[in-house]
Amino acid sequence: MIPACRLVDLSRGEAHRLDIDPPVSVFHTDDGELFAIDDTCTHQDASLADGWLEGCEVECPLHASKFNLKTGAVDAPPAKLPVRTHEVFVEDGMIYVRLSTAAPNLPPCIAARLAGGVA
Amino acid sequence: MVGASLAGLSAARSLRKQGYDGRLVVIGDELHRPYDRPPLSKEFLAGGIGEADLALEPDDEDLQAEWLLGARAAGLDTTPRAVRLTDGREVRADGIVIATGASARTLPGMDGLSGVHTLRTLDDARALRDELARGGRLVVIGGGFIGAEVASTACALGLDVTIVEAAPTPLAGPLGATMGSIVSALHADHGVRLLCGVGVKGLSGETRVDAVLMEDGRSLPADIVVVGVGARPCVDWLAGSGVDIDDGVTCGADGRTSLAGVVAVGDCASWYDPRAGTHRRVEHWTGARERPDAAVAALLSWGESEPGVPRPPYFWSDQYGVKIQFAGYASRADSVTIEEGAAGDRNVLAVYRRAGHPVAVLGMNQPRLFMRWRKQLAANTS
Numbered sequence: 253m254i255p256a257c258r259l260v261d262l263s264r265g266e267a268h269r270l271d272i273d274p275p276v277s278v279f280h281t282d283d284g285e286l287f288a289i290d291d292t293c294t295h296q297d298a299s300l301a302d303g304w305l306e307g308c309e310v311e312c313p314l315h316a317s318k319f320n321l322k323t324g325a326v327d328a329p330p331a332k333l334p335v336r337t338h339e340v341f342v343e344d345g346m347i348y349v350r351l352s353t354a355a356p357n358l359p360p361c362i363a364a365r366l367a368g369g370v371a
Numbered sequence: 372m373v374g375a376s377l378a379g380l381s382a383a384r385s386l387r388k389q390g391y392d393g394r395l396v397v398i399g400d401e402l403h404r405p406y407d408r409p410p411l412s413k414e415f416l417a418g419g420i421g422e423a424d425l426a427l428e429p430d431d432e433d434l435q436a437e438w439l440l441g442a443r444a445a446g447l448d449t450t451p452r453a454v455r456l457t458d459g460r461e462v463r464a465d466g467i468v469i470a471t472g473a474s475a476r477t478l479p480g481m482d483g484l485s486g487v488h489t490l491r492t493l494d495d496a497r498a499l500r501d502e503l504a505r506g507g508r509l510v511v512i513g514g515g516f517i518g519a520e521v522a523s524t525a526c527a528l529g530l531d532v533t534i535v536e537a538a539p540t541p542l543a544g545p546l547g548a549t550m551g552s553i554v555s556a557l558h559a560d561h562g563v564r565l566l567c568g569v570g571v572k573g574l575s576g577e578t579r580v581d582a583v584l585m586e587d588g589r590s591l592p593a594d595i596v597v598v599g600v601g602a603r604p605c606v607d608w609l610a611g612s613g614v615d616i617d618d619g620v621t622c623g624a625d626g627r628t629s630l631a632g633v634v635a636v637g638d639c640a641s642w643y644d645p646r647a648g649t650h651r652r653v654e655h656w657t658g659a660r661e662r663p664d665a666a667v668a669a670l671l672s673w674g675e676s677e678p679g680v681p682r683p684p685y686f687w688s689d690q691y692g693v694k695i696q697f698a699g700y701a702s703r704a705d706s707v708t709i710e711e712g713a714a715g716d717r718n719v720l721a722v723y724r725r726a727g728h729p730v731a732v733l734g735m736n737q738p739r740l741f742m743r744w745r746k747q748l749a750a751n752t753s
Contacts, residue, residue, distance in 0.1 A: 298738065314738060316660065332427075332428075
């Protein structure tokens with residue numbers, strides 16, 4: 253498990269990005285729930301932590317794909333593949349993330365870069 | 372559903388999501404299943420992604436719809452309510468969603484001259500991509516977003532690129548003159564020539580284009596020409612149907628047309644904009660994605676639903692690796708200020724204001740800050 257940040261430092265409506273590879277973001281919804289998903293949109297390289305958080309959904313800041321924070325499912329295109337969800341818990345005021353062991357759905361440009369191809 | 376692109380697909384999804392479980396027929400004049408158009412001038416044209424990446428439907432999606440692809444609507448009848456197709460077929464319906472989009476404007480004299488392209492459809496993009504791969508001199512007519520994106524892609528592919536724009540400043544309509552000129556300066560940064568304030572007189576060439584002739588007498592040698600001079604709504608097929616047409620299908624703030632049981636969405640629809648107090652045809656991807664929700668609610672409730680306040684219009688463009696984002700209405704502003712970054716660095720967050728209140732925001736490579744302003748804009752104006 254990975255420590256993310258202190259709960260008091262993450263206001264409702266905000267997100268905190270963990271700079272791991274691939275990056276993961278913790279979202280604190282307006283209802284006070286915490287969720288962690290892969291930070292990179294599965295459509296193109298964009299940080300979902302910079303997106304529009306509304307209810308239990310985050311909208312990609314670039315092309316408006318929407319992801320369900322609970323399930324990682326795509327709620328609106330152009331993305332077609334879900335993001336991974338990760339387990340979140342709070343202990344002594346600290347937010348921790350337990351990373352999923354599933355393979356991430358990275359956008360074509362990043363997948364190509366990781367494979368050593370041209371982005 | 373007349374139209375099988377983003378607006379038509381979004382309307383079909385909205386219908387199912389809002390509980391409609393009856394028969395659903397989607398009519399599309401292209402042979403392709405719904406695909407995403409924005410990459411056609413960018414990653415797809417550059418060869419970075421393929422046709423499978425453009426598909427808008429995930430493999431496991433099933434809307435229980437009947438798809439009539441390669442079928443073109445010829446007319447709309449009201450008693451009984453039906454869509455007539457050019458092949459003589461007729462599709463009867465209790466409700467009709469018009470989502471026929473827009474088609475690229477052309478220039479007189481370009482028909483029959485090879486090497487001259489417009490860019491709207493997947494077939495257009497395939498043809499242009501194949502020509503760009505051969506290299507040469509490209510002249511882009513029109514300095515708007517399509518023209519600018521094609522120029523950016525072609526420049527990266529190594530072509531010699533010139534853009535001609537009839538107006539003194541490109542993008543002055545959507546971005547205002549100040550920011551239009553800052554965004555358009557990207558061309559010169561990358562060695563793309565930009566000629567403004569002079570119109571095109573015609574094209575020269577026997578069977579294949581060899582030059583673009585300018586009104587000031589200049590002749591620009593060209594191996595390939597792309598005409599990016601805007602789009603016109605595909606509404607000719609509605610003539611005589613009783614659906615009110617002006618610039619596109621005239622709609623209320625929820626997409627309802629002048630005919631009961633008929634709504635219109637996407638690029639062909641001119642919705643009433645309560646903020647602007649006028650009808651406005653919005654050609655943005657996000658409008659085609661979001662508005663069908665409201666139109667379908669109106670259709671299913673026979674107009675009894677209360678339309679929500681839409682978010683300020685948002686669009687993006689990618690040029691020369693710079694992410695350009697815009698939300699709101701530039702035309703309403705009386706001032707524009709750069710709040711962050713510097714124009715010279717092509718890294719800018721600019722806020723448009725009217726009487727001191729933000730009415731629009733532009734970002735160049737500022738996605739995080741842009742989102743903060745975009746949300747604020749939505750909160751201020753709702």
